[in-house]
Amino acid sequence: MLKNDKISFTLIGGEKEIGANCYYLNVNGTGIILEAGLHPEKKGIESLPDFEILKNFDTDYALISHSHIDHIGALPYLIQKYPHIKIYTTPQTRDIAEVMLHNSLFLSQKEILDTDPLPYYPREQIDLLIETFNIIKVKESIELEGYHHKSIKPIEISVFDAGHILGSAGFLLKTANHKIFFTGDTCASKQTIMAGADYPNENIDILILECTTATNETTITRKEEIKRFIKAINKIVDNGGSILIPVFALGKLQEMLALLNTLMKKGSIPELDVYTGGLGTEISSIYDLHRYTSKRTNNKIILKNIPQSQLNQENLLSDKYFKVPSIVLASSGMVFENTVSYLLAQRWLKYKNFAIFFVGYLDPKSPGYRILNSNKNDVIKLTASTEEIKIMCDVDYFRFSTHSNREELINLVKILKPKTLILVHGEPEGMKWIQTKVQEKITDIKIIIPELGKEHQITN
Ligand SMILES: [Zn+2]
Known part of the structure; x- marks a missing residue:
């Protein structure tokens, strides 16, 4: 050379x-x-x-x-x-x-x-x-x-x-x-x-x-992680609870939506309302537009055809997901202040039959990291200036990494x-x-x- x-x-x-x-x-x-x-x-x-x-x-x-x-x-x-x-x-x-x-x-x-x-x-x-x-x-x-x-x-x-x-x-x-x-x-x-x-x-x-x-550490395969995810969703739904999944609007939302739809179609989890909205929906349409111009597992996945309920800013803290078992895919993935996942998490944390499932990278300084690294019944503050909240709901992490x-x-x-x-x-x-x-x-x-x-x- x-x-x-x-x-x-x-x-x-x-x-x-x-x-x-x-x-x-x-x-x-x-x-x-x-x-x-x-x-x-x-x-x-x-x-x-x-x-x-x-x-x-x-x-x-x-x-x-x-x-x-x-x-x-x-x-x-x-x-x-x-x-x-x-x-x-x-x-x-x-x-x-x-x-x-x-x-x-x-x-x-x-x-x-x-x-x-x-x-x-x-x-x-x-x-x-x-x-x-x-x-x-x-x-x-x-x-x-x-x-x-x-x-x-x-x-x-x-x-x-x-x-x-x-x-x-x-x-x-x-x-x-x-x-x-x-x-x-x-x-x-x-x-x-x-x-x-x-x-x-x-x-x-x-x-x-x-x-x-x-x-x-890499300890678990994707297949095993999906099994654990199915079990965790069923446990919450059986107890009448809903699941909040904080996601990045780009990439993670589309992957989780497609995964949940696959699991529902297979009968692994019940047919629940899945809530999406905002920026994530706009990006999903770009995923659909490019489904033949990019390498995909399956060109037939069309995100807009997957049944979704609309996350509504006006009744965010009183919507049906607080009464009927549902899954809410809300950004931001790290639960940054004043985002939809942040506003929802503040209320979600107080319900003992509910769950927050993290599925992506969490910056050690983010509120999401703080939630994940606390225990049930711990009292935490999501940010320095917000009220104290006692963690009552289940919190878990699933490795569905995009890396x-x-x-x-x-x-x-x-x-x-x-x-x-x-x-x-x-x-x-x-x-x-x-x-x-x-x-x-x-x-x-x-x-x-x-x-x-x-x-x-x-x-x-
Ligand atoms: Zn990236």
């Missing part, structure tokens, strides 16, 4: 945490930004990646792996600061981004902050921003040439289905001498709708690996055989675990847990 490529990696946001993802790759002078996310838990300017760091570098392109806000939410601000950057993503991510960015900016600008709120960003500008997206489909390749270094051979970019949510992508970047693979958020095994990720069928030199689930588990992450490293492994998008203990496990199995590998703003030279 020739050594004359000059590649460096710099972390712009999301240092040893899950949120505000943003990374900068310099490949022979061409600047490629991977992701531009907001931190879901932080507020105002604090929630953005540190875009100032990019002033030290040439910037040409931004590749966006998918539309979760911790990957795309800061894109309007990145482009405001560096308007010349060309954005590339999949067609599905573009369609979802339109909904997600409008919603995220609406929410963040509603917050009244004492210090450093996000600058005002007009709605029309989001539409213009989406217009500028360049589309690259899964299994396609394009060549990108730097504005500043046109004489150097272009970089070939290929897109792989990441199996995480609709439109999610992994990116393979090839120079004459090096192959870099960025996983994005990745899910190797299939879910109810998504069919599992595809990966390059060749050895990689540099692997940029997400580590969301690396902190959690590869940590064994699958290790397996991917073994298959792709990178010489350099860069760990991103994870908690410090999780990344340490991956580092130790990989080093046990592969001796000749350089592992980087990047520090914010530090330019890590990968090749010289």
